[in-house]
Amino acid sequence: MTIGTYILVSVIKIVIAMFVLLTAVAYTTLAERKVVAHIQNRWGPSRVGPFGIWQPLADGLKFIFKEDITPPFAYRPLYLLAPILSLTVALSAIAVIPIGPWVTVGGVHTPLQIADVNIGLLIILGLTSIGVYGIALAGWSSNSKYSMLGALRATAQMVSYEIALGLSLVGVLIYAGSFSLRDIVTAQSGTFLGVIPKWNIFTGQFIAFFIYLMAAYAETNRIPFDLAEAETELVAGYHTEYSSMKFAMFFMAEYANMFTVACLATVLFFGGWLGPVFGPPILQALLPVLWFVVKVLAFIFIYIWVRGTLPRFRYDQLMAFGWKFLLPLAIANILVTALIVALK
Amino acid sequence: MHLALFIIFGAVCIGAAINLLVQKHPINSALSLIVVMGSLALLYLLLGAEFVAAVQVIVYAGAVMVLFVFVIMLLNAGEEERTPHGSRVATMLGVPGLIVGLGVGIWVVVRYAGLDRIAIGGPEILNGTEGFGNPHAVAQLLFRDYLLPFEVTSVLILVAIMGAVVLARREE
Numbered sequence: 172m173t174i175g176t177y178i179l180v181s182v183i184k185i186v187i188a189m190f191v192l193l194t195a196v197a198y199t200t201l202a203e204r205k206v207v208a209h210i211q212n213r214w215g216p217s218r219v220g221p222f223g224i225w226q227p228l229a230d231g232l233k234f235i236f237k238e239d240i241t242p243p244f245a246y247r248p249l250y251l252l253a254p255i256l257s258l259t260v261a262l263s264a265i266a267v268i269p270i271g272p273w274v275t276v277g278g279v280h281t282p283l284q285i286a287d288v289n290i291g292l293l294i295i296l297g298l299t300s301i302g303v304y305g306i307a308l309a310g311w312s313s314n315s316k317y318s319m320l321g322a323l324r325a326t327a328q329m330v331s332y333e334i335a336l337g338l339s340l341v342g343v344l345i346y347a348g349s350f351s352l353r354d355i356v357t358a359q360s361g362t363f364l365g366v367i368p369k370w371n372i373f374t375g376q377f378i379a380f381f382i383y384l385m386a387a388y389a390e391t392n393r394i395p396f397d398l399a400e401a402e403t404e405l406v407a408g409y410h411t412e413y414s415s416m417k418f419a420m421f422f423m424a425e426y427a428n429m430f431t432v433a434c435l436a437t438v439l440f441f442g443g444w445l446g447p448v449f450g451p452p453i454l455q456a457l458l459p460v461l462w463f464v465v466k467v468l469a470f471i472f473i474y475i476w477v478r479g480t481l482p483r484f485r486y487d488q489l490m491a492f493g494w495k496f497l498l499p500l501a502i503a504n505i506l507v508t509a510l511i512v513a514l515k
Numbered sequence: 516m517h518l519a520l521f522i523i524f525g526a527v528c529i530g531a532a533i534n535l536l537v538q539k540h541p542i543n544s545a546l547s548l549i550v551v552m553g554s555l556a557l558l559y560l561l562l563g564a565e566f567v568a569a570v571q572v573i574v575y576a577g578a579v580m581v582l583f584v585f586v587i588m589l590l591n592a593g594e595e596e597r598t599p600h601g602s603r604v605a606t607m608l609g610v611p612g613l614i615v616g617l618g619v620g621i622w623v624v625v626r627y628a629g630l631d632r633i634a635i636g637g638p639e640i641l642n643g644t645e646g647f648g649n650p651h652a653v654a655q656l657l658f659r660d661y662l663l664p665f666e667v668t669s670v671l672i673l674v675a676i677m678g679a680v681v682l683a684r685r686e687e
Contacts, residue, residue, distance in 0.1 A: 249542070249546075288565075289565065289649060289650075290565045290566060290569045290649075290650065293566070293569035293570070293573065294569060296569075296573050296577075297569055297572035297573045297576075297577060299577075300572070300573055300576070300577025300578060300581070301572070301576060301577060303577070303581050304549070304581070304584065307581065307584050307585065307588065308542075308584075310588070311542065311584075311587075311588045319588070322588065323585070323588060323589060326581060326584075326585050326588075327585070330578065330581055330582070330585075333577075333578070349650075350650055
């Protein structure tokens with residue numbers, strides 16, 4: 172492949188990925204409102220188009236036309252930087268996620284992934300740790316007590332749960348022997364007895380998966396760990412002072428992070444794009460992507476379901492849970508996994 | 516390509532480091548330090564050390580600097596106060612000292628290494644070591660060749676952490 176085609180293919184992939192991700196983000200907000208509404212025995216948005224399907228568009232327009240207020244005592248450079256940083260980091264993470272095997276389109280052989288790097292997982296962990304700054308700086312630069320408290324909570328929470336999150340992934344890495352997300356997926360191919368797929372969730376990483384899921388919920392500041400924006404006590408937490416598109420950027424970043432978490436859960440524990448493939452060549456090319464999307468959407472649904480079901484933790488409970496329960500459990504999981512692999 | 520990237524990120528790194536010293540507000544200094552860490556990670560990446568680059572971002576830019584920013588936010592540290600005039604002795608001795616130190620450093624490098632042998636990134640620095648700098652190679656070094664020093668260092672760090680906890684803890 173020449174450098175010209177390489178760049179062209181990369182740009183096309185980036186444009187498609189951004190378009191799909193942003194649309195998915197917009198429609199997740201609608202799905203969330205609909206599902207939570209049904210959980211609470213309501214109808215949810217139903218006025219804008221059939222079943223409210225144009226609601227995300229209406230919301231977007233509303234955000235654009237809202238007055239953009241900068242508080243007079245805010246520290247302006249960082250106040251502007253914070254939402255940009257949050258959104259950039261959240262959207263970048265999609266670059267290393269593989270959504271399917273290699274395909275050949277029009278004579279060009281390319282992976283269904285923007286960048287196939289051999290430290291993919293580490294890049295995502297790095298980006299998540301940079302994402303903390305968006306929230307921390309937003310809270311600090313707003314010069315408001317609610318923002319400040321929300322940001323302090325979010326920072327402490329994300330730094331604490333990052334450790335449990337990182338350690339819960341080590342078991343998967345020991346199995347796959349690689350940081351490359353593509354290698355991790357291919358290491359999960361095959362079945363037991365021809366029925367049960369050899370996904371990591373079925374090969375002993377069950378506990379790791381739950382540690383990952385809980386830590387990831389805390390990382391993305393979602394219920395039951397959304398203490399950073401606990402509206403009953405902090406108004407809206409770190410983005411209290413933000414309005415208009417700046418607020419929308421935090422909002423989009425939060426949902427894009429949900430997608431990253433869901434994609435990563437799919438890739439690491441549920442075999443990524445692996446699934447039954449059959450039929451004519453065109454179907455064979457599309458089915459892996461379909462399996463991937465179905466698995467990711469299932470995780471997004473669980474996110475919303477949890478939000479509609481669980482109450483919020485207390486802050487001391489959150490910290491005790493992270494440090495005294497998840498962390499030792501994650502370390503125990505690493506020891507047991509390493510022992511199993513060593514004895515094999 | 517490598518040379519261009521090296522010069523760009525090297526310049527960003529030095530610029531941010533200078534900015535770190537010049538800025539009056541601690542949070543700006545902390546953010547400059549993050550930029551320094553980030554550009555260092557990119558320089559490692561140019562040298563082919565992907566694992567070290569990723570760890571640099573995760574550990575330094577991600578964890579250590581978050582704690583810096585956290586402490587600055589928690590204490591709500593304001594702009595630093597400066598004495599109107601700096602130390603005259605420092606100016607008189609520091610500037611010539613800096614020039615002499617830099618001169619000696621450059622002379623040693625040029626005299627004993629030669630400018631042509633200072634490799635800047637790219638495949639030529641790999642010296643034929645297959646997979647230099649990737650996670651597998653790093654793991655081989657850490658957990659096979661240098662296992663004992665590595666473990667002893669980690670015990671040492673653990674002792675230091677416990678010492679810090681004991682010292683920081685106030686008696687009731």
